[in-house]
Amino acid sequence: MPETASRFTSAELSVLRYIQDHGKDAADLSARELANAAGCSAATVIRLSRKLGYSGYAEYRFALKRQRHPAVSAFDMPKRDTPAEIAAVSHLNQAKEIERTADLFAERDTIILVGGGLTHTALEYLHHYLFSASCPTICMPNDELSLDAISSASPDAIVLCASVSGTGSTLDLAREAHNRGLFVIGITSSLTSDLITFCDIHLLATSAPRANPRIASRLGIIAVTDEIACTYTHRHLHGQVIAKEAHV
Amino acid sequence: MIEAFRDDILSTLTQGELDFLYFTELHLNDIASWSIEEAAAASYTSAAVIERACRKLRLSGYAELRFLVRNELRERSVSVQEDVSDYSARTAQDALLRETKLTFQESLLSLLPKAVAAIWQAHSLVLFGRGLSEFPAEYLSDYLTRIGKSCRRYLDPPFVYRDVAGFTDKDAIVIFSSGGRTIPVVKAAAIAKKNKATTIVVCSDQESPLWKMASIALYAASDQLSISQIDLNSRFTEFAVADALVDELLREKVNTASSKDS
Numbered sequence: 001m002p003e004t005a006s007r008f009t010s011a012e013l014s015v016l017r018y019i020q021d022h023g024k025d026a027a028d029l030s031a032r033e034l035a036n037a038a039g040c041s042a043a044t045v046i047r048l049s050r051k052l053g054y055s056g057y058a059e060y061r062f063a064l065k066r067q068r069h070p071a072v073s074a075f076d077m078p079k080r081d082t083p084a085e086i087a088a089v090s091h092l093n094q095a096k097e098i099e100r101t102a103d104l105f106a107e108r109d110t111i112i113l114v115g116g117g118l119t120h121t122a123l124e125y126l127h128h129y130l131f132s133a134s135c136p137t138i139c140m141p142n143d144e145l146s147l148d149a150i151s152s153a154s155p156d157a158i159v160l161c162a163s164v165s166g167t168g169s170t171l172d173l174a175r176e177a178h179n180r181g182l183f184v185i186g187i188t189s190s191l192t193s194d195l196i197t198f199c200d201i202h203l204l205a206t207s208a209p210r211a212n213p214r215i216a217s218r219l220g221i222i223a224v225t226d227e228i229a230c231t232y233t234h235r236h237l238h239g240q241v242i243a244k245e246a247h248v
Numbered sequence: 249m250i251e252a253f254r255d256d257i258l259s260t261l262t263q264g265e266l267d268f269l270y271f272t273e274l275h276l277n278d279i280a281s282w283s284i285e286e287a288a289a290a291s292y293t294s295a296a297v298i299e300r301a302c303r304k305l306r307l308s309g310y311a312e313l314r315f316l317v318r319n320e321l322r323e324r325s326v327s328v329q330e331d332v333s334d335y336s337a338r339t340a341q342d343a344l345l346r347e348t349k350l351t352f353q354e355s356l357l358s359l360l361p362k363a364v365a366a367i368w369q370a371h372s373l374v375l376f377g378r379g380l381s382e383f384p385a386e387y388l389s390d391y392l393t394r395i396g397k398s399c400r401r402y403l404d405p406p407f408v409y410r411d412v413a414g415f416t417d418k419d420a421i422v423i424f425s426s427g428g429r430t431i432p433v434v435k436a437a438a439i440a441k442k443n444k445a446t447t448i449v450v451c452s453d454q455e456s457p458l459w460k461m462a463s464i465a466l467y468a469a470s471d472q473l474s475i476s477q478i479d480l481n482s483r484f485t486e487f488a489v490a491d492a493l494v495d496e497l498l499r500e501k502v503n504t505a506s507s508k509d510s
Contacts, residue, residue, distance in 0.1 A: 080495055082488055086348045090341035098337035106332075118390050125383035125483065132380075132478050210498065215394050218387070219491045223344060226484040230340035230473075237475055238333035244472040246347055246452065 011040040012048040019064065027064035031057040082219070085206045089223045092204040098224075101160075101185055101201055102232035105135055108183075110157035112149055114173050116142035118218050119162050126225040133233050142169035150177045160185040162225070164207050164216050166193025174198040187224050189216075249273055249320045253305055254431055255405070265301035268293050272317065279317045284310040322476075343471055344484055350469035351485040352492075363464045364496040366446040367392075368504070370420035373399040376408050376436050377424035377486075379479065384450065384486035385424045391494045395501060405432045412436055415445035422448045424490075426470055426481045428456025437461040450489045452481065 018038040019026045026034060034057075035042040049060035105111055111130075113123040120141050127139035140146040142163075150159055150173060159177040163170035166188035177184045178198035186199035189207035196202050205220030234241060250258070250273050261269065271291040272279050279287055287310070288295045295310075302313050367373060373392075377385030382403050389401040402408035412421055421440045425433045428451040440447045441461050449462035452470040459465050468485035 080492070082352050082492065083345065083348045086345050086488075090338075090345060093341075095337035095341065098340070102337070103332060118387065121383055121387045121390060122487075124386070125380065125487075128380060128383070129480065132480055133475065208495075210495075212394075215391060215494070215498075217491050217494070219488060222484060222487045226344060226482050227337055227340045230343065230482060231335065231337040233473065233475070233480060234335035234340070235333050238335060240475045242472075242474050246350055246469040246471045 009044075011038075011044045012051070014038045014040055015045055015048050027061055080208055085208060085220065086223055088206050089204070089220050089227075092206070093224065093227075097201055097203060098227050098231050099235065101203070101228050102235055104158055104183065104185075105130065105137075105228070105232055106236045108156055108158050110154055111135070111137040112146070112153060112157060112159045112177075113137050113139040113162075114142055114146050114150075114159060114170060115162040115221075116168070116170060118215075119164065119170075119221055122218050122222045122225055123160075123162055125222065126229055129229040130232065133229070133237055135232060135236075142173055146173050147176060150180065150182065153177075153180075153182060155181060156183075158183045158185060160187070161195065161199075162187040162221050163193075163195065164189045164205075164218060164221065165213070166190040166195035171195050171198075187221050189220055249276065249317060252316070252320075255435075256431075257305060260304050261301060264293060264297050265304065267291070268298055268301055269305075272313070276317050276321055279314060280321060282314075344482070347469045347471065347482065347485050348488060351467060351488060353467075356466055356489070356492075359464055359466060360492055360496045361500075363448050363466060364493060364500050366420045366448060366464065367422065367493070368397065368497065368500050370418065370446065372411075372415065372419040373397065374408065374411050374415075374419075374421045375399055375401040375424075376403075376421060376433065377401075378403060378430055378432060379426075380481075380483045381424040381426055381486060384483055384490045385422070387487055388422065388424075388490040388493060391490075392497070395494070395497055397497070405435070408432070408436050409439060412439045412443070412445065415440055415443040417444040417446075419443075420446040420448060422450070423458065423462075424450045424483075424486050425456075425458055426452045426468075426479065426483065426486070428453045428458030434458050434461070450486050452485070 015038040031042045031045045035045045046057050049057045113127055115123045123139050127137050130137050138149060140149060159182050161170050161174040171194055174184050174186060174195050175198050184199045185201045186195045187203045187205055188195050189205050203224050205224050207220050208217045210216055250269055268291050284295045284298055288298055298310055302309050307313055375385045375389045385401055389399055392399050400411060423433050423437055434457050437447050437458055438461060446463045447461060448464045449458055450466045450468050451459050452468050453459060454467060466489050468489050470481045470485055473480045
């Protein structure tokens with residue numbers, strides 16, 4: 001519900017009151033049905049949806065449906081099946097896209113890794129791993145410094161942007177890199193993020209639900225970065241690798 | 249090269265002997281070809297100091313030090329190869345899944361609540377991880393901060409030693425280490441154990457001294473991978489165990505809040 005009622009006309013407020021009173025059922029109604037129930041026109045319902053920041057009633061209705069199934073709380077959070085999550089990450093990404101990423105890392109001189117908060121830790125891990133494998137990268141949080149680095153990067157630079165939600169500063173930086181004509185690789189858990197549209201290679205990562213999106217798991221992103229690092233090492237340092245399988 | 253020598257041995261060197269070792273570290277290419285007299289002249293020390301330093305480092309003499317330096321230079325020459333192998337990323341994906349399945353067995357899942365209880369109840373909580381294991385430690389530390397459980401994270405001695413030296417049985421340390429044999433991590437665990445603090449270890453080697461010292465040992469399976477003696481084991485399962493601890497911590501937090509309410 002909105003913070004202030006003054007932004008809305010009386011007809012729009014009647015729709016909001018109806019939704020408040022019939023929250024569970026309102027999401028099942030079409031725009032016309034909702035308008036009839038609230039005593040206004042369908043145009044009012046659509047206008048209200050846009051005022052609330054949605055593209056139209058279809059999107060607002062989707063949000064209302066989601067409210068019926070609120071975010072999972074820690075208390076009733078199902079037990080996670082981490083192996084199943086990792087299997088899903090493998091299925092979501094084609095091996096050839098991981099290989100192409102690893103090969104580009106070997107070919108190009110400038111590789112900029114960008115991600116904020118907890119995702120930045122995942123990228124720091126990739127950065128240090130690749131550095132140990134003779135592939136220097138630049139790892140930065142999604143701040144103004146990254147913007148400067150992208151703005152001044154050479155035309156053949158690669159920018160890898162990782163973000164669970166695929167929104168905010170990381171998205172802005174991917175857009176900037178794309179607009180500059182740089183090669184952009186994106187890792188995100190969101191299929192609806194605009195990040196996809198700015199990426200030359202788009203890799204998907206699972207993200208297990210948590211009550212607070214700020215503490216969403218980054219394990220899917222770490223899995224993808226680990227696959228890139230491992231593939232790079234085996235493809236480009238193959239004569240020097242000594243490997244031994246783990247066992248219990 | 250200096251990292252090849254144990255801290256306790258290095259601490260026996262005088263300042264002049266250490267200065268020569270630092271000089272060696274900065275001039276590996278020169279030392280590889282210099283005689284002891286040339287090395288002494290260039291580092292403004294004497295051949296006797298160099299010989300004494302070598303013996304304290306448990307080497308037979310300058311000749312063996314030079315041999316180590318040459319080896320070091322050879323090992324550092326990791327370079328990207330021109331030819332690309334036909335290694336498929338599918339193999340990397342399969343390996344990651346295999347390691348995850350090996351990690352998430354009943355033995356781990358049954359220990360997570362106990363580990364989380366120790367973390368949550370700890371008066372003082374320290375996280376420690378070195379090298380690539382620094383990042384799973386940082387990952388857990390960031391979540392703990394956001395959840396509201398304060399902790400201190402260290403990458404290197406001596407601060408971790410000093411912190412853990414003040415520990416009691418009400419405190420806990422979480423150590424991430426792939427091999428479980430690096431001296432600082434074993435030493436930090438030993439100090440914590442001596443003070444009866446809870447030592448939670450996330451480690452890939454169940455035969456390691458770190459594993460054996462742990463109050464709670466959590467297995468993070470990882471294939472061993474090295475290039476010219478540089479450890480490149482994946483730390484993914486260490487991250488995965490940290491993530492599982494976060495899930496359990498969120499449950500513990502809710503449980504604690506609801507028991508307070510009632």
